[in-house]
Amino acid sequence: MTRTHLPGILAMAAIVVASNILVQLQFGDWLTLGAFTYPLAFLVNDVMNRVYGPDAARRVVWAGFAVGVVSSFIAAGFDATTLRIALGSGLAFLTAQMLDVALFHALREGRWWRAPLASTLVGSTVDTALFFSIAFSGTLAFINPADDVSWAATELPLLGAGPVAPLWVSLAVADWGVKLALALLALVPFRLIVGRLTQQAA
Numbered sequence: 632m633t634r635t636h637l638p639g640i641l642a643m644a645a646i647v648v649a650s651n652i653l654v655q656l657q658f659g660d661w662l663t664l665g666a667f668t669y670p671l672a673f674l675v676n677d678v679m680n681r682v683y684g685p686d687a688a689r690r691v692v693w694a695g696f697a698v699g700v701v702s703s704f705i706a707a708g709f710d711a712t713t714l715r716i717a718l719g720s721g722l723a724f725l726t727a728q729m730l731d732v733a734l735f736h737a738l739r740e741g742r743w744w745r746a747p748l749a750s751t752l753v754g755s756t757v758d759t760a761l762f763f764s765i766a767f768s769g770t771l772a773f774i775n776p777a778d779d780v781s782w783a784a785t786e787l788p789l790l791g792a793g794p795v796a797p798l799w800v801s802l803a804v805a806d807w808g809v810k811l812a813l814a815l816l817a818l819v820p821f822r823l824i825v826g827r828l829t830q831q832a833a
Contacts, residue, residue, distance in 0.1 A: 640695075662806065662809065669810075676728055680735045685735070727754040730753060731751060735750040752814050
């Protein structure tokens, strides 16, 4: 690890910690405040990948994963009944972020916006699908039968207006929508930050 990677590692760690705290604060019926901070992890990942390459981006991801594991245990008070949520969060983060690194690198020679947009959209989709299914789907209850997430199976209209579906599906769809919107908005700071870092490195 070089000093140039340290800002990315610190930024990823801050995002992970903030998201673990803000996920406990409700925003409307279907979201938490963490839904608005967590997608910034993809921005940090993509900036590191563009400026310093995929190896640097992977280091940042591993640092974020380590911080996430520690902060999850601290937030949960080492309560085993949160195993599914912690497992879902960790696996979703690591899988989605590493997929983001690989896809970004594969597309890095195209138009400047293609790699960050495509990698973030795919990574965000995988992240949402993995986390919510592992943490709340009734079909995966065998992971830890002691987990009390039965509330997530409550049948309600999707996002309050659509077809009937388990509550966790509405939460996942709302979360996914925020991630997709932020993937588009993040192109602006991505362009600005990459331009500045590239100038500094020149």
